[in-house]
Amino acid sequence: MSFQIKGIAASPGISIGRAFVLKKNAIAATGVLLRSSQEVLNDVKRFEDSVQDSVDEVEKIKSNPALKNDEVGILDTHIEFLTDPQIKSNVIDKIEKQKRNVKDAVIEVIHDAVKLFEDMDDDYMRARATDIRDVGNRILKNLSPSGQTKSQEFGLDTIIIADDISPSETIAMDMQRVIGFATSVGGKTSHTAILAKSKGIPAVVGGGGALHDIENNDVIIVDGLDGLVIINPDKDCMAGYKTKKETYDNHFKLLQSLKNVPATTADGIEIKLLANIANADEMEESLEYGAEGAGLFRTELLFMNRDSFPTEEEQFEFYKKVALKSRSKPVIVRTIDIGGDKPLPYFGLPQEENPFLGYRAIRICLDRKDIFMTQLKAILRASEYGNLKIMFPMIGNVLELRQARKILEESKNELLDDKIDFNKGIQVGITIEVPSAAITADILAREADFFSIGTNDLCQYTLAVDRGNEKIKELYDPFHPAVLRLIRHSIAQAHQHNIDVGMCGEFASDPLATLLLIGMGLNEFSMSGASIPAIKNQIITYSHEQAKEVCEKVMTMDNSKDIKEYLEELKK
Amino acid sequence: MISKNYIITAPEGIHARPATALIRLTKKFKSSVSLKKGDNLVQLNSMLNILAIGAKGGESITVIIEGEDEVDAAEAIDDFFSEVLKNL
Numbered sequence: 001m002s003f004q005i006k007g008i009a010a011s012p013g014i015s016i017g018r019a020f021v022l023k024k025n026a027i028a029a030t031g032v033l034l035r036s037s038q039e040v041l042n043d044v045k046r047f048e049d050s051v052q053d054s055v056d057e058v059e060k061i062k063s064n065p066a067l068k069n070d071e072v073g074i075l076d077t078h079i080e081f082l083t084d085p086q087i088k089s090n091v092i093d094k095i096e097k098q099k100r101n102v103k104d105a106v107i108e109v110i111h112d113a114v115k116l117f118e119d120m121d122d123d124y125m126r127a128r129a130t131d132i133r134d135v136g137n138r139i140l141k142n143l144s145p146s147g148q149t150k151s152q153e154f155g156l157d158t159i160i161i162a163d164d165i166s167p168s169e170t171i172a173m174d175m176q177r178v179i180g181f182a183t184s185v186g187g188k189t190s191h192t193a194i195l196a197k198s199k200g201i202p203a204v205v206g207g208g209g210a211l212h213d214i215e216n217n218d219v220i221i222v223d224g225l226d227g228l229v230i231i232n233p234d235k236d237c238m239a240g241y242k243t244k245k246e247t248y249d250n251h252f253k254l255l256q257s258l259k260n261v262p263a264t265t266a267d268g269i270e271i272k273l274l275a276n277i278a279n280a281d282e283m284e285e286s287l288e289y290g291a292e293g294a295g296l297f298r299t300e301l302l303f304m305n306r307d308s309f310p311t312e313e314e315q316f317e318f319y320k321k322v323a324l325k326s327r328s329k330p331v332i333v334r335t336i337d338i339g340g341d342k343p344l345p346y347f348g349l350p351q352e353e354n355p356f357l358g359y360r361a362i363r364i365c366l367d368r369k370d371i372f373m374t375q376l377k378a379i380l381r382a383s384e385y386g387n388l389k390i391m392f393p394m395i396g397n398v399l400e401l402r403q404a405r406k407i408l409e410e411s412k413n414e415l416l417d418d419k420i421d422f423n424k425g426i427q428v429g430i431t432i433e434v435p436s437a438a439i440t441a442d443i444l445a446r447e448a449d450f451f452s453i454g455t456n457d458l459c460q461y462t463l464a465v466d467r468g469n470e471k472i473k474e475l476y477d478p479f480h481p482a483v484l485r486l487i488r489h490s491i492a493q494a495h496q497h498n499i500d501v502g503m504c505g506e507f508a509s510d511p512l513a514t515l516l517l518i519g520m521g522l523n524e525f526s527m528s529g530a531s532i533p534a535i536k537n538q539i540i541t542y543s544h545e546q547a548k549e550v551c552e553k554v555m556t557m558d559n560s561k562d563i564k565e566y567l568e569e570l571k572k
Numbered sequence: 573m574i575s576k577n578y579i580i581t582a583p584e585g586i587h588a589r590p591a592t593a594l595i596r597l598t599k600k601f602k603s604s605v606s607l608k609k610g611d612n613l614v615q616l617n618s619m620l621n622i623l624a625i626g627a628k629g630g631e632s633i634t635v636i637i638e639g640e641d642e643v644d645a646a647e648a649i650d651d652f653f654s655e656v657l658k659n660l
Contacts, residue, residue, distance in 0.1 A: 125626065
């Protein structure tokens, strides 16, 4: 029978193989109480022996030289749990004072510890419950001599199906033949997920009870990209997945080969590739793709889906989390960019005829100093934990920049009065997304520490095209000579005034534009983490000299159709 | 008795791996070492208790060291929080 189960994508990739179902014996407390002090002494001794046997077992697994560092780390943690004085005294207390037999005592103590972790408000800590359960099962197994597990023999291309796979099980497994995991329970930070990722094996976790219907040797597809487990797929499905697997594997190889390659042009000019992020998880993920920081940290996410403005404390925690994940790489925090098109239910913005030309972003902030200062103080406080920079969106004239800077100074002074630390030299930049800002880039460059060109809005404002309007979407075109001229002018003015200039709009992640932008002198590109390898691939292929020639040529062309055709031709 | 405050710089906080390293470090000394966060005080020899205290990145904790080799122990712990923890 063919069927499909939706779970959580825990480790990317696709594997096609046969099921091996791991079953565990249920362990239940017996309720039998100890009757004599001799029995108590015996059971305490049995506990101590069993712990020693367990430690020896783990040490033995650990002695395998093929283990990776993180696996050894997990085993070391297990040894600390096994020899934990708190666990030991809890178990012995139960045996001595409550006359529990040793098995029941261990089951109860482990159960309480598991519960303690499962109730924590942190995914990582919740996942540690698996470690404790694993340690408990090992002690219990060693308490009953019959509980020996025999080593499992896997066929080629085995996909392990289980409720959950314990850390030591995964480590002791013959991984040569295991190509995928599917489990009923667990989340993105569960052990199965972490280990599958570290070994590069696709995994789907949290598939639920439906996985119990899988039998040994069923044909299984584990889709670790979309979080699907497909059981006994039909021909079409199988063919589709073979293609999907090949595409992914090739893409993955490219990613892998480029991850540690510096983004340097063929003639040695360094280009910075940064990520556009919205929270700490994306910050972390982007570093995996080789990002050298965040060129745009959108802060709106924190303001949406709630009933009131986030407090300074909540904002501080949110920004701090990102700062801590950034490993001291630069993070450009953009102050809130809300407006009539992205209304907040608790902040009554009037319906506007032209929300994109209306009361939005920095215009709201300069009007509502209270909202603005709360955010600025939170960002400043978080600047103690990483290399944060502040960016004001939608600046249209220098007076707005001056006013925003003045409010920033007031925020700093309030923190100073309260003796709260922050980075006093924090850099302050602006997005270039309103045509007036691009045209007066020479003026703004004197007072901003950096520019970030937001091509999405710059394009729609320059061309008077609403990019959400289906009927005219063809007119939305960042290769339009007008947009290119504004971009080039902004970059040139930034260089002339010795300030940094980057680009955070979608244009930065368009491989067709990369060469042209480098030719204009752009040296910071910010995009979604996943786009980085493809852009890097462009950068390392061409030289800066070639890029300049391409730019000169493009700037003489009079329409975007010719420009795009010319750039397409170059890629061939 | 030596008592010192630290801010946890590792983004993950004191998770399993750093806790393991910290326990093993303190085992080298005779002094008793305890960890305090807010009103919770635990002995720094139990994995269960250290993880249960839940010290996250950016939070501040106090380490209390008492015993004949407390000066050396404090120095080693200082090195752990200022240097070692970052790389775990």
